[in-house]
Amino acid sequence: MKVEEEAQAAVLNRLRRAQGQLxxxxxxIEAGRDCKDVVTQLAAVSRALDRAGFKIVASGMRQCLNGEAEDGSQPLTEAELEKLFLTLA
Structure with missing residues (x-):
């Protein structure tokens, strides 16, 4: 499965945001900030990564509904998509 071009921009945007947050x-941490502030920001990084992952899985689900991946390969099976989704849970 290849990430659809439309979804790719959104995924890259979320990953870049997560990179900046990280x-x-x-x-x-290097500045010795309060752990509550650090954990709050770390949670934001985690959410950004999760959203990127969910967008990728959603792209795969859309390919399955259409019956074919953009690159002509077979779309992921339901079991493969479920495994990917659960990996993010």
Missing amino acids: AGVIAM
Whole structure:
């Protein structure tokens, strides 16, 4: 399965946001910031990564509904999609 072009931009945006947030968390730890602030920002990173993963899985589900992947390969099976989804849970 290849990430659809439309979904790819959204996924990359979320991953870049998570990358920036993670750099912020590292800087906060190095600066000795309060653990509550660090954990709050770390949770934001986690949510951004989860959203990127869910977008990728949703793209795969859409390919399954259409019956074919964009690159002409067979779409993921229901079991494969379920496994991917549960990986994010």
